[in-house]
Amino acid sequence: MATPGTLPLHRSKPLKAEVIHCFHCGETCTGQIEFDNYAFCCDGCQFVYKLLKDNDLCNYYDLSNTPGIKVKGNYAAEKFAYLDNQEVQQKLVRFTDGKQSHVSLSLPQMHCASCVWLLENLHVLQQGIIYSKVNFNNKEIVVAFELELTSLRKVIELLSYVGYEPYISLNDSEKKRPKSISRQQFYKIGVAGFCFSNIMMLSFPEYFSSGDIQQAFLKHLFTYLNLFLSLPVFFYSASDFFISACKGLKQKWLNIDAPIALSILITFSRSVYEVVSGTGAGYFDSMSGIVLFMLVGRWFQNKTYDAFSFDRDYKSYFPLGVTRIKEQREECIPINALEKGDRILVRSNEMIPADAIVINGEGNIDYSFVSGENLPVLKRPGELIYAGAKQLSGRIELEVVKPVSQSYITQLWNNNDIFREQKNKDKSFVHPWSRYFTAILFSITAIASVYWYVVDAHKVFYALTAALIVACPCSLLLSSSFTFGNMLRHFGKSKLYLKNASVIEALARINTVVFDKTGTLTFSAKAQIDFEGKPLSDEECSLLYSVVSQSVHPLSRLLTDYLLHQHPVQALTISQFAEKAGQGMEALVNETPIRVGSFAFVKGFRKERSTSATEVWIAIDSSVRGCFFIRNQYRNGVNEMVQKLEERSYDLHVLSGDNSAEKEALQQFFGQQIPLLFHQTPQDKLEYIKHLQQTSATKRVLMLGDGLNDAGSLQQSDVGIAVAENTSQFTPACDAILDSSKVGMLDAFLQYARSGKRVVSISFTLSILYNIVGLSFALQAKLSPMVAAILMPLSSITIVTFVTIATSIAARRNGVQ
Template sequence: MSFVEAPAKKREKPVKHLVQCYHCGEGCDTAITDDEHFFCCDGCQFVYSLLKENGLCNYYDLSSTPGIKVKGKFSSEKFSFLDTAEAQQKLLTFKEEKQSQVSFYLPQMHCASCIWLLENLHTIQPGILFSKTNFQRKEIFVAFQHDETSLRKVVELLAFIGYEPYISLNDSEKKKDKKVNRKQFYKIGVAGFCFSNIMMLSFPDYFSSGAIAEGALKHLFTYLNLFLALPVFFYSASDFFVSAWKGLRQKFLNIDAPIALSILITFSRSVYEVLSGTGAGYFDSMSGIVLFMLAGRWFQNKTYDSFSFDRDYKSYFPLGITRIENGAEVPATISSLKKDDRIIVRHGEMVPADSVLINGDASIDYSFVSGENTPVHKKKGELIYAGAKQLGGSIELQVIKTVNQSYITQLWNNNEAFVDNKHSEKSFVHPWSRYFTVVLFSLCAIAGVYWAIVDPSKILPAISASLIVACPCMLLLSATFTFGNMLRYFGKNKLYLKNASVIETLSKINHIVFDKTGTLTYSSSADIEFVGSKLSDDEKIAVYSLVKESAHPLSQLVKDHLLKNGVEAVLSVSLYKELAGKGTEGTVEG
């Protein structure tokens, strides 16, 4: 499918009033119609047609006018450079016989509709296996079969639907700084400014118990408060209303619904009192609600970021690597590896960075990267990607890219795409989140009916106070903070869990099996004893060469024992195999 030209089928007509584009939301006086929807240009209409063809019109249900304006046609040669081997080598994070993987930064990603559409690219483009987004970083990870599609076609698709990726071959390896959400600061600033001034103008009303002698001043102060409350209601509080509206469109009461209702009731009652001359209203309370809720959410986000629940690769791979320095094998940390370093990767160990095979017989398992566990044999000089697991004997590699922490962490997270993850949908948190707002509204209704009978003047304070004090934000964050802290606690005690859903799975365990062999915990204190005919020096060298290929604790113990007894020579090993629970085998020097 080509995304360079829009289809000819369209109907363009002038409209009497400025209308809103169904896709991007921009105003237009000459609109293109399709299914009785208005579009501002061919591009937006074509994207709509494309989504409709593939059954993806739910994109427009998640948010009103969620699309990005498509900037008309683009040249068919704009992304032609992506067909070159040089560009693919710099941009692709993984490429093997059938599958390729790539990550892009998408500055246009801005809402839930974007995420939904971007994670359904496989429905539009044949050959795309799956796509996953990271909304905080505005990144997308795409895996595709390059015999059915290509890197260029993937980028053209993204550009066509309005999410043209940021591509720079010069800084493809540089880490992008996290963009500061300045709009959030502006909203807090506006709410803070208006709240403080409303409080100041309300002092006479506070101290006089609502009976200000000068009637003209009283009206002036109340109307000034109304004027100052408008930007708070329409600008600072907009996120609460937008979120609540999106939930209602999906027939779901989210946690922002009671907050939005509380703000709306307080503002409406205050406007009524001011315009009718029956009171000064509650603009100070309304502005305070918005200010403190925004400030609280900002503080929660900062606290959440400081916890660093998005663990780095050291949480998953707390092992070092063997580096060759001046001909000697030296233990080194993964984070210290640099380009052109030579490293040794033994059986069962993971390749920490993209490297080229220098010596040895590489039998690579890419299941951690692509989900395919069929061993791939590599020859000298061929590229081996980070995340690969060596199944054969030890190999010597030369690092060509520095260790990319975010990429290895991404591999860990994206590996969920290869497994059935339905159990996560049954989390106990979801029912509580779903029904919390319904229960809260029910209690408010009961309180309203009660005070309507007992004292009608207390209906508004009772309902608004219930909606505010309930603070449903804590319900939203409780599971995240709890599971995040549990992950940190387990990690500090050397228990590494893949993700938070595992914690819930642990509660269902009914049997625990303890391994009492001591292989991992007490292997260093084990005694080495050989039973059989006495070994010759050549046989000891052969055994030493064989166990040196293995990273197993017992193999390392035998190696150290032979090294202490004067065995230092190393012979080449071929056809190396290591069978779990049985031992190792291989051919030494033919």
């Protein structure tokens, strides 16, 4: 950890210098303050420096030349007093469970890597802050803090003191603040355009006279006017290229702007030399043209990116339904149709889809997905439950109090380090190729420059500048990012919702597929059900209905629907509900013990039984009453999907927590040679997948499960896909969510993923060919720098257009659209 005594000497200015800059923010000091042999422009900047020094965080100043934000004075103690108000806190806080709170804030002052570093180290500056995560693109920060040790007010005061006062608007707290459009890009294009056009106009005499202007006074006047007009282009319009290149060099990396900045610098320096020495008129027209066309190209390129961008909001990941209670009737509706004031029903192990108040029942709420706290929280009628929580036992009725906040759940799914192990963290296969592109470019350009200096020194300038500009490493990186970005959109349209783009490459490497049976290959809501045993009375059916309706397990949902339509049942008071994954459930209903589940769970011992159906046994008041025989119906397209996977040499396996009643039916789909394992517990499934991965280093396993009993195996697999039907069941262990109606398209999804890799390879090859052709002309001094400046952004736009069209065609061919 750096200390003030070890800071680089270039960070401070001698206090006796004529112009003294603030050590923290870099602004000119007027009436500076001296501390630790450094100068500060105000008390605020000095305070932040002392704060960082006291917490051993002074290496913040090593990350950028002037990383700090100017702190405009000390903040009054009561400036943020309004944040102590409970109503205000409710509008700003996105989650709280009484122990910790999460808040998302907009920080428009964020500008560089040192800002990110400091803001993600807030926990060092203030006790009670658990973590802080920065979204640099959106200039936002999410802060989690413990309520016993700090408060929302103290967190925001800390941010303000260090120079990042949040943008807070309470007038429209539920709407996103519109992003402010930076006009600097347009100003720079305008300045470059004005100067370029006038330089061209003043250069016409030079063009038409072939450099031989008879009036010496006019020749010098036009030349120096061009030099004067080139200054704002060089120092203002082109500044972003130099800043970006310098930041890359500080990180010991040659980024995309390094060759462009070098080309502009060489062109300008050469032109100034010719003008001052009187040996020529310079190349100010080329220099200003390079800057103008590069800026316009970047702007148009960004507009193209926006047109093809894929905004993954909550509807992208959660096409799932929620049970709404309307006019005493239960109905399944899509989550995006949920509105404030709606009453919803949440069962055991379902996720709360929106902030809601408990109306009936008691919630045993698991907030671990949101806060990391594993201890369940008891919620009684009248209490608020936040979106993203999970109901652990029983069913509860809720009233929605805020619009669906799935966007926050999506953020948690992607960014919560508590649950996310680094799966699919390998970089795209194109990265090793593109990594050293700029270094290779500099080497080739240097060799060409030496060659032309020996052969024809006059052509050195043209060859050097054109080569530095025309080469485009960005198109190499765009090959993968835009290919996979557009593929995410097509996957989403076919109701496969991927966690991120890296899952696509993981899908392309899959060679082994493991299927869960119940709720995955079979319908969750369709089955033939028969009961064997002592006939059940209507009262006993109501007791049984009250228990099975608490669960979201596919078999429980089937029994719930069966009892509801076959008997006049009603929900009764239930307590001590407990569900054991892969075994069954038990509860007290009107003080009567009810047990529902497997033979071993209900009877207390295991016994092999040969039946042609799945069995669900029931015991009422400790007396075994009989068994429901459930014969599954397989989803449409499963047979064809399995055949295509076998034709393409995928290694297939089936794991089921049920008995072997469906063995013959499964063998009709999969054949006699495919491994079919039954009575598999969640741990058995996880261990089986781990064993497959350990048998061969080339094994890439995809697990397709219903997300209920398969969380461990979904996490263990290389790609875990949770199949979802009319439920808000969700697990962060999965890499994708697949609508149950699209299970039969699994082979098409895998083929589309593989075609994506081919598209990336083709576009990558095109990009390499473009660079080879462009460099061949540039190094021969046959390409002017201005034309090169037009071609560079054009190549990026071409690549984006190609991959978009190619992935759309591939989607159509594979039926993924």
